[in-house]
Structures are given as C-alpha cells and as structure tokens.
Amino acid sequence: MECNVKSEFGYDLLELSGEVDLQFSPQLREKILGSLKTGNPLLIDLAKVSYIDSSGIASLVEGFQTAKTSKLQYGLLNISNTAMQVLTLTRLDKIFDLYSSIDQFKQKLQ
Amino acid sequence: MTGNTQTDTAITIRNLVVDYGPRRILNDINLDIPSGQIMVIMGQSGAGKSTLLRCILGLKKPTSGSIHMLGTDIATASQKEIYKARKQIGVAFQGGALFSSMTVGENIELPLREHTNLDEKTIQIMSRIKLDMVNMLDAEHLMVAELSGGMAKRAALARAIIMDPKLLFFDEPSAGLDPSTAAELDQLIITLKISLGMTIVVVTHELDSIFKIADHIAVMKDGNIVETGTPQQISASTNPEIQGLLNRKPRETIVDTDAHLRRLTGGF
Ligand SMILES: Nc1ncnc2c1ncn2[C@@H]1O[C@H](COP(=O)(O)OP(=O)(O)OP(=O)(O)O)[C@@H](O)[C@H]1O
Ligand SMILES: [Mg+2]
Numbered sequence: 001m002e003c004n005v006k007s008e009f010g011y012d013l014l015e016l017s018g019e020v021d022l023q024f025s026p027q028l029r030e031k032i033l034g035s036l037k038t039g040n041p042l043l044i045d046l047a048k049v050s051y052i053d054s055s056g057i058a059s060l061v062e063g064f065q066t067a068k069t070s071k072l073q074y075g076l077l078n079i080s081n082t083a084m085q086v087l088t089l090t091r092l093d094k095i096f097d098l099y100s101s102i103d104q105f106k107q108k109l110q
Numbered sequence: 111m112t113g114n115t116q117t118d119t120a121i122t123i124r125n126l127v128v129d130y131g132p133r134r135i136l137n138d139i140n141l142d143i144p145s146g147q148i149m150v151i152m153g154q155s156g157a158g159k160s161t162l163l164r165c166i167l168g169l170k171k172p173t174s175g176s177i178h179m180l181g182t183d184i185a186t187a188s189q190k191e192i193y194k195a196r197k198q199i200g201v202a203f204q205g206g207a208l209f210s211s212m213t214v215g216e217n218i219e220l221p222l223r224e225h226t227n228l229d230e231k232t233i234q235i236m237s238r239i240k241l242d243m244v245n246m247l248d249a250e251h252l253m254v255a256e257l258s259g260g261m262a263k264r265a266a267l268a269r270a271i272i273m274d275p276k277l278l279f280f281d282e283p284s285a286g287l288d289p290s291t292a293a294e295l296d297q298l299i300i301t302l303k304i305s306l307g308m309t310i311v312v313v314t315h316e317l318d319s320i321f322k323i324a325d326h327i328a329v330m331k332d333g334n335i336v337e338t339g340t341p342q343q344i345s346a347s348t349n350p351e352i353q354g355l356l357n358r359k360p361r362e363t364i365v366d367t368d369a370h371l372r373r374l375t376g377g378f
Contacts, residue, residue: 054274
C-alpha cells in the first residue's frame with residue numbers, strides 16, 4: 001500500500017494505491033486522522049486501490065465520522081467496482097460522499 | 111495428473127485416506143474445489159463430510175494423501191504453517207461454538223483481538239460492519255444465551271468472516287432453521303461469494319438450500335465421493351444412491367401397516 005497526503009488549495013488530497021489490508025490499514029487510519037487534524041477538507045483518491053478489506057473500510061468510516069464532528073467535507077474519489085460492492089453490501093454507499101472527479105468535490109467546497 | 115494446484119482451484123485434494131483406529135473413514139478422496147465458487151458437500155449421515163472438513167482445516171491429520179490450499183499442503187504442514195493458513199479461513203461449524211460468557215459483539219471481535227494489533231475503534235467498526243451484513247446490528251450487546259437459533263447462526267457467520275477470509279467453511283448452516291431464516295442465510299452466502307469473491311464450502315442436507323446456492327456438488331457415501339457435478343448434472347444423475355438422497359423415492363414403503371403400528375406402539 002502507498003498512501004500520500006498532498007496539500008491542495010483549500011483541501012487535502014490523499015492518494016491511496018495497492019492493497020489496503022490488516023497490515024496497512026493502521027497506516028491509512030493515521031494519515032486520515034492526521035490530515036483531518038489540520039482542519040482541512042479531505043478527498044481520498046482510491047483509483048489505484050487494487051484491494052481494500054474491511055479494516056480499510058473501517059478506517060474510511062472512522063475518518064468520515066471524525067470529519068463530520070469537525071464539520072469538514074470528506075469525500076471518496078474514483079472508487080473501484082470491487083470496493084463499491086463491499087460498500088453496497090454494508091450500505092455504506094449511501095453514507096459516504098462519493099465523487100468521480102476532483103472538480104465535483106471542489107464545487108462542494110464553495 | 112500432477113496434483114499441482116491450478117490457478118482457478120482453491121483447494122486440491124488427492125488420494126486422501128483417513129482412519130480412526132482400525133476403521134477407514136475416508137477412502138481415497140480426490141476433489142478440486144474451484145476458486146470464488148460455492149461447493150456443496152452432501153451425503154448421508156456418517157458419510158464422512160465433517161471428517162473431510164476437519165482434514166481441510168488441519169484439525170485432523172490424514173493417514174495419507176495431500177490437501178493443497180493457499181500454497182500449503184495441509185496434510186503434511188507443521189502446526190505453525192496450518193496456523194498461518196487458518197488466518198485466511200473462516201469457519202462456522204455445526205453447533206456455532208460462540209462463547210456464552212460473552213456478548214455477540216465480543217465474540218465477533220475476538221479473532222481481531224487475537225490476531226491483529228488494530229486500533230480499538232477500527233475493531234469496533236469492523237465488527238459492526240459484519241453484524242450489519244448478517245442483519246444483527248441491534249444484537250451487538252446481547253449475550254449469546256439470549257439469541258435464537260437463527261441469530262446464533264448469523265452471529266457465527268459474522269465471526270467467521272470478520273477477518274475477510276479467502277475461504278469460508280460451513281457445516282450445516284441452515285439445519286434447524288425455519289424456512290425463511292434458512293433462505294435468508296442462503297442469500298447471505300451467495301452475496302459473500304459475489305461481493306467478496308470468497309470460495310465457500312458448505313456441508314448440508316437441506317435440498318432447497320443445495321440447489322439454491324451450489325455451483326458444484328460433491329456427493330459422499332461411506333467415505334467416498336461417488337459423484338461430482340453442477341446441480342443440473344447431479345439432479346439428472348441416474349445413480350440410485352443420489353436419487354435416494356434427492357428424496358426421489360421414499361426411504362421405505364410401509365407394506366404391513368399392522369406390523370408398523372405394532373412397532374411404533376410396542377405391544378399394547
Ligand atoms: N473422533 C472420531 N473417532 C472415531 N470415529 C469418528 C470420529 N469422528 C467421526 N468418526 C466416524 O467417522 C464417520 C464419519 O463421520 P462424520 O462426522 O465425518 O460424518 P458426517 O458425514 O459429517 O455425518 P453427519 O451428516 O451426521 O454430520 C462416522 O462413522 C463416525 O462414527
Ligand atoms: Mg457432520
């Protein structure tokens with residue numbers, strides 16, 4: 001798993017790639033919660049994620065809850081079909097804010 | 111035949127023999143279990159279905175033969191290798207085996223506490239995601255003793271899938287459930303296959319369930335696999351043994367009703 005946070009104008013972009021599993025999800029969790037502490041909105045790009053297990057999904061959920069509490073926008077970008085199936089199965093597709101482009105997220109910020 | 115594991119085969123069983131003392135329980139079993147599909151093992155009581163599962167899980171050392179799964183020959187693997195493979199395997203057994211001194215939530219979280227160093231919050235959310243999958247989110251704080259039979263089965267399933275296993279084993283999932291609860295469980299098993307790509311092995315007697323969930327069926331009798339095939343193939347089999355299992359003919363026709371009545375009432 002690779003996980004990099006970039007500071008963009010008005011928000012943070014977290015680019016995630018590879019396999020997010022039990023071994024790596026603690027790292028993902030730290031990056032998400034760390035980024036939210038700065039008080040910036042967060043967009044997580046999942047385009048290059050080949051696999052995400054439920055510990056990874058749990059980290060995304062915790063991040064969302066934290067963002068909500070801090071009244072920060074929090075979005076998931078380019079979610080893959082397989083990850084989407086897992087979200088649908090757990091009805092999380094209805095909970096998360098899902099985006100298919102960065103511009104879409106930026107509009108939400110205004 | 112080389113016995114090598116093909117990429118589309120999750121488990122390859124070759125020439126598996128199991129003895130309990132002097133009794134031969136499994137007699138030269140050969141079986142390929144395909145990846146990402148549901149394999150149902152059926153057969154009379156005592157045919158050796160549970161014994162076969164126990165061997166695959168490394169709980170029973172076979173007398174001879176091989177079981178290739180997740181890159182390991184379980185038949186000859188060390189305890190340490192078996193332990194490693196088992197982390198990728200979910201098991202829900204006959205009887206459920208939940209700890210009655212714990213709540214449902216604690217039961218489901220247990221494997222995560224034992225095998226991972228995940229944060230408390232992550233563990234809790236993972237557990238709730240799985241409880242939601244089996245439609246038991248409201249039961250998180252109930253004690254196991256407070257559950258109905260169907261709820262206990264669903265809780266056992268939630269615990270079996272808590273680590274996102276590649277392989278899921280089920281011994282008699284719907285036994286003793288009412289038809290609608292059994293159907294719900296069947297649907298859940300199918301969903302796990304489709305959404306999470308799991309390879310699932312189910313031992314069951316329930317015919318409705320078999321034909322709803324199975325991609326492949328293996329029929330066992332007296333320690334042998336007598337036939338394998340798709341549900342259509344098994345259903346069309348002319349083997350009288352299989353026809354019997356499919357309830358196509360009555361077990362015994364009552365010829366002498368008086369004799370039968372005497373047998374039931376015991377000489378009044
Ligand atoms: N621990 C054991 N010691 C001795 N014999 C055993 C043991 N476990 C199972 N057997 C025997 O092995 C045979 C197969 O048992 P097994 O439990 O595998 O059957 P099964 O097909 O699962 O039956 P059921 O449908 O009733 O669950 C039976 O004859 C049983 O008596
Ligand atoms: Mg059995």
